[in-house]
């Protein structure tokens with residue numbers, strides 16, 4: 135085993151596992167990249183370190199200077215990953231969270247030493263973004279990294295996730311991932327298209343108006359600036375729509391190949407399976423997909439144990455991501 139000087143060196147270089155046992159077609163292989171192996175538990179560790187490194191390189195954050203404050207609206211993995219990175223780098227992180235986020239998320243942020251500012255639960259994550267934006271405007275001395283607009287988000291995936299995928303699966307024909315900030319799809323998608331132009335890049339989205347934790351429908355009205363800056367509409371070959379119920383069904387099914395994954399990863403796997411089913415019988419294909427995080431933070435959803443209708447219903451009221 136290698137020896138590392140810091141936990142931050144453990145970010146990235148995640149394993150890829152063959153989950154073709156769940157493929158609907160014998161001519162289509164599906165491989166899943168396990169991002170839950172990152173130290174703070176998700177794909178967003180790559181983004182958090184990239185955002186902080188870029189801010190330090192630009193002189194926005196100064197290592198070692200006391201009392202530097204960052205603010206970020208995130209109930210999800212970015213907040214948790216940033217909290218870990220800030221703890222190690224000595225920055226104070228304020229996270230704006232809708233009051234109805236799941237207890238696991240609140241606990242994890244507190245564990246990493248972040249300060250929590252509540253935003254109205256009824257306004258969801260968009261309300262948290264608005265409040266963070268207002269507080270950042272009122273406190274120009276605070277740093278607002280804002281992953282939805284920060285080029286360091288897709289750059290993390292262009293530099294690391296994309297090259298790792300091509301190194302480990304050179305025969306890749308399709309990349310299927312969820313669309314949240316679009317950082318993964320823009321960064322990995324751009325890298326793969328440059329290196330291997332025939333690779334198809336597919337985005338998994340919930341239907342407009344429905345919620346799959348971690349993912350967003352571009353039809354809901356907000357298009358992340360990084361999606362526009364990276365010409366996302368041209369980069370993506372196709373979108374697959376996955377409903378909340380399917381995300382739970384596939385989260386459960388992933389245990390059949392030994393994977394205990396978060397709910398958006400269930401949705402993304404459902405998307406990969408839809409992609410596989412559309413491939414001609416006489417064509418062979420290799421789909422690479424992303425497991426964004428593991429299931430631990432979602433245990434209070436009852437996703438693996440409760441009646442599926444109750445789980446889907448509960449997920450409308452509590453923000454798990």
Ligand SMILES: Cc1ncc(COP(=O)(O)O)c(C=O)c1O
Nearest residue numbers: 211314315316317318348398426
């Ligand atoms: C659990 C989970 N699913 C999906 C996504 C979507 O990824 P991205 O923001 O790169 O589009 C993320 C990241 O926000 C995530 O943490």
